[in-house]
Amino acid sequence: MDAQLKKLLDQLQTLDYSKMYNDDFLHTWDKTTDELKALYLVADALRNLRERNISTRIFQSGLAVSNFRDNSTRTRFSFASGSNLLGLQLQDLDEAKSQIAHGETVRETATMISFMADVIGIRDDKFIGEGDEYMQKVADSVDQSWRGGILDHRPTLVSLQSDSDHPTQSSADILHLIHEFGGIENLKGKKVAVTWAYSPSYGKPLSCPQSLITLLPRFGMDVTLAYPEGYDLMPDLVQKGKDYSAETASTFKISHDMGEAFEGADVVIPKSWAAYAGMEQRTELYSEGDTKGIDELEKKLLAENAAHKDWCCTTDLMKKTAHGSDTIYMHPLPADINVVSCEHGEVENDVFDSHRVGLYQEASNKPYAVAAMIFLQKVKDPVATLAALEEADTRRWYQL
Known part of the structure; x- marks a missing residue:
């Protein structure tokens, strides 16, 4: 057996992750630390096999159904790639072209798309409280149909970003x-400095920073969360980050000074x-169908954003960090880059361009994170299965 793969499997053997089988993956905080460690090890094991041109197909047929209720590039293609890596064919659910547009219920839709589906991936991150609720309804409906004998198996659900968490992104981040x-x-x-940065657009989800502040402290990282006054995250998730920090004897600080957060990072x-307050208000206005109120709110919030254009990752700020220009700069992408994608944005072009390779390496982990989530939910004995895949040595890409 390949030495690196053996090391990964030996570590995997020491963990308890049995409850992940036939379960869903909606939030990282739903999982134990052992289960998260198993996820990262399986992701790296799958990467190891693929990079050695060994097929990791555990399915000979079956669907992976995706439902993106918001725009996506990296996560959309990561879900497609991760599903295909395991042998599943992707089918995208376009709600506008389905009976959902005619009022079909969540329960009915969930069952109808699941007859030969093994995994369902959903992105629903626009409105506070709605994404998590929608995903739970789908999971409950599928489970009910499976237990009632309508489905011969239980498709598992993977969150591709909700209004609270972005588990595939934070998994790619921590793998990096x-x-x-x-x-x-x-x-x-x-x-680690998890900081707000200025963007000329409004309404970027809270789930990216929330996924980081609730995950990184679990592994002992010292987190400083920085943002201008008024740009608070969900209070219960900030508290969750603080609680995890206390459990691992790490530190969790909140600052309203970007430079302070970068100091020694x-x-x-x-x-x-x-x-958070603005997103709550927007959600309420949408539920009331108040388009005029929505327009007025967004103008107000854009004006508030514009008052903080100095919250930008610059070469001068990077000098405050522990390693200067060599300090790790991360972003889930796409970033708002000064003079490239906008006049003023989240990061100076020189900073972004000097870290481009690292950013792409960070993003490259996401297909494997997705595949690992599916793998652990579908495979009873991951260690034996990964070993068997290597022993079978089926060429992923046949060449003479």
Whole structure:
């Protein structure tokens, strides 16, 4: 057996992740630390096999159904790639072209798309409280149909971003950090700045920063969350981050000074998000169908954003970090880049361009994270299955 794969499987063997089988993956905080570690190990094992041109198909047929209720590039193609890596064919659900547009219920839709589907991926991140609720309805409906004998198996659900969490993105992020620092055990004590940054657009989800502040402290990373006054995240998730930090004896700080957050940081993650209070208000206006109120609110919030154009990742700010220009800069992409995608944005072009390779490496982890989520929910014995895939040595790409 390949030495690197054996090391990964030996570590996997020591963890308890049995409850992930036949379950869903909606939030990282639903999972134990062992289960998260298993996810990262399986992601790297699948990457190891593919990069050695060994097929990782565990399905000979079956569908992976995606439902993107918001725009996506990286997550859309990561879900397609991760599903295909395991042998599933992708089918995208376009609600405008389905009977959902004619009032079909969530329960009926969930069952109808599931007869030969093994996994359902959903992105629903626009409105506070709605994304998580919708995904739970789909999961409950599928489970009910399976237990009632309508479905011969239970398709598992993967969140591709809700209004609270973005588990596939944060998994890609932490895999990048594991690789950069040479192991998950080396994350402890590293300082991370999760900061707001200016964007000329409004309404970017809170789930990206929330996924980081609730995940990184679980592995002992010291987190500083920085944002201008008024750009608070969901209070219960900030508290969750603080609780995880207390459990691992790490630190969790809140600052309203971007420079303070960058001071001595080993990792910086500047990314715009909408204020929680503003998103709550927008959700309420949408539910009331108040288009005039929505327009007025968005103008107000854009004006508030514009007052904080100085919240930008610059070369001068990077000098405050622990390693200067060599400090790890991360972003889920696409970033708002000064003078490239906008006049003023989240990051200076020089900073972004000097970290482009690292950003692409960060993004490359997401298909494997998605595949690992599916794998652990569909495979009873992951260690034996991964070993068998290597032993079978089926060429993914046949060449003479």
